[in-house]
Amino acid sequence: MPDGAEPTTVTVKLSPAGRWSVSLLVDIEIEPLPKSPNEIGIDLGVTSLVALSTGEKVANPKGFSAKRRKLKRAQKALSRKQKGSNNRYKARLKVAKVHQEISDARQDFLHKLTTRLVRENQTIAVEDLAVKNMMKNRKLALSISDAIWGELVRQLEYKCAWYGRTFVKIDRWFPSSKRCAECGHIASKLPLDIREWDCPKCGTHHDRDVNAAKNILAAGLAVTVCGANVRPERHKSDGSCYEAERSRSDPGNPRAFTPGRMSTESAL
Numbered sequence: 054m055p056d057g058a059e060p061t062t063v064t065v066k067l068s069p070a071g072r073w074s075v076s077l078l079v080d081i082e083i084e085p086l087p088k089s090p091n092e093i094g095i096d097l098g099v100t101s102l103v104a105l106s107t108g109e110k111v112a113n114p115k116g117f118s119a120k121r122r123k124l125k126r127a128q129k130a131l132s133r134k135q136k137g138s139n140n141r142y143k144a145r146l147k148v149a150k151v152h153q154e155i156s157d158a159r160q161d162f163l164h165k166l167t168t169r170l171v172r173e174n175q176t177i178a179v180e181d182l183a184v185k186n187m188m189k190n191r192k193l194a195l196s197i198s199d200a201i202w203g204e205l206v207r208q209l210e211y212k213c214a215w216y217g218r219t220f221v222k223i224d225r226w227f228p229s230s231k232r233c234a235e236c237g238h239i240a241s242k243l244p245l246d247i248r249e250w251d252c253p254k255c256g257t258h259h260d261r262d263v264n265a266a267k268n269i270l271a272a273g274l275a276v277t278v279c280g281a282n283v284r285p286e287r288h289k290s291d292g293s294c295y296e297a298e299r300s301r302s303d304p305g306n307p308r309a310f311t312p313g314r315m316s317t318e319s320a321l
Contacts, residue, residue, distance in 0.1 A: 054077070054079065055079065055081050058079040058080070058081050059079065060077040060078060060079050061078050061079065061080065062077070062078035063075065063076070063077050063078075064076045064077075064078075068149070068153060069145075069146075069149035069152075069153075070146065070149040070150045070152070070153035071146060071149070071150075072153065083215045083216065085216050085217025086171075086172060086216040086217060086218070088175055088217075089172075089173060089174055089175040090175065091173055091174040091175060092174060092175060092176040092177075092178075092270060092274065093105055093106055093107065093170065093173075093174040093176070093177055093178070093266075093270060094106035094178045094179075094266040094267060094268070094269035094270025094271070094272075094273060095170075095177065095178065095179045095209075095266060095269065096180070096229065096230075096262050096263075096265040096266040096269055097179070097180065097182065097200070097202045097205070097206075098113070098200075098262055099113060099193070099196045099197065099200055100112075100113060101113065101262060102114070102166075102200055102205070103166070103205070104260075104262030104263050104265065104266045105263075105266055106263070106266040106267045106269070106270040108260075108263050110262065110263070111166060113199075113200055114158065114159075114162050115199055116155045116158040116159045116162070116199065117155055117195075117198075117199040118199060119158075120151055120154060120155050120158075123151055124148070124151045124152070124155075127144070127147045127148045127151050128148055130144050130147070131144040131145055131147075131148050159201060159204075163201070163204060163205055163208055164208065166205070167205065167208040167209050167212055168212065170209065171209065171212045171213055171216055171218055172216075174218070175218060175219060176218070176219040176221065176270075176273065176274070176277070177209055177213060177218060177219070177220050177221070177273075178221045178222075178223060178269050178270050178272065178273025178274070178276075179206055179209065179220075179221070179222055179223070179269065179273075180222070180223055180225060180227070180229065180269055181222040181223065181224065181225045182202060182206075182225055183225055184197065184202055184203050206222075219277060221273035221274075221276050221277055223269055223272040223273055223276060224272075227268070227269075227272050228268075229264075229265040229266075229268040229269050229272070230243055230261055230262075230264065230265045230268075231243045232264075232268050233252040233254065233255060233257060233259065233264070234257075234259070234264050234267035234268050234271070235252065235255050235257045236252060236254050236255040236257070238252055238253070238254040238255065240252075240253075243261070247261065248260070248261045248262075249261060
């Protein structure tokens with residue numbers, strides 16, 4: 054325990070897998086990390102758990118899929134045991150231990166990943182995904198639940214608060230995948246099976262996930278500047294970025310920059 058820290062609450066738990074744990078609640082001041090010049094946008098996915106605006110991709114470990122056959126065998130053995138018998142208790146314990154292994158692997162991977170991202174970057178931007186609604190898709194529900202995006206975002210959020218980092222959630226309707234990160238052109242359609250595409254306006258070749266991460270970072274920076282979220286109706290390739298730059302460079306222009314009037318599109 055930290056020097057001089059006195060626990061205010063001590064909680065003892067016994068998990069279904071038979072593991073005892075003790076948690077102690079203490080009040081301490083966490084020292085913020087040194088400031089970093091790095092800023093990053095994160096696009097969450099299934100095949101690649103996260104795609105970063107730097108171009109890096111982190112593969113999804115798929116903790117449940119790795120233990121699925123083992124869990125299936127344990128549950129099948131449990132179903133054959135007589136209720137109330139000692140053998141059923143032992144079989145139930147085996148099922149619980151497999152679930153514990155899956156949970157431990159997930160938490161270990163997520164804590165290492167989120168800690169690295171928070172240590173390396175001053176600003177982290179992610180999408181505010183509606184995971185519950187996405188789970189209604191039967192074809193993707195298992196993969197989405199195995200990816201545990203909600204826990205990843207939760208860990209990033211509280212670790213950024215601990216260590217003095219800036220954490221930004223952008224609007225879930227922001228067209229991060231369909232927008233060209235170079236020129237701002239928005240593709241009319243971009244099905245999920247298309248993982249790479251060329252911008253018809255500027256010709257830039259994009260990796261779908263990395264391009265989305267770059268747009269998420271740009272939108273996150275706009276949110277930090279404007280103090281408001283990014284709405285989809287403002288995302289049009291109509292030259293507004295150029296107009297905003299011209300307005301700020303010309304003090305006599307009535308559209309010159311003022312703190313309360315800067316558009317989110319100009320910040321992008």
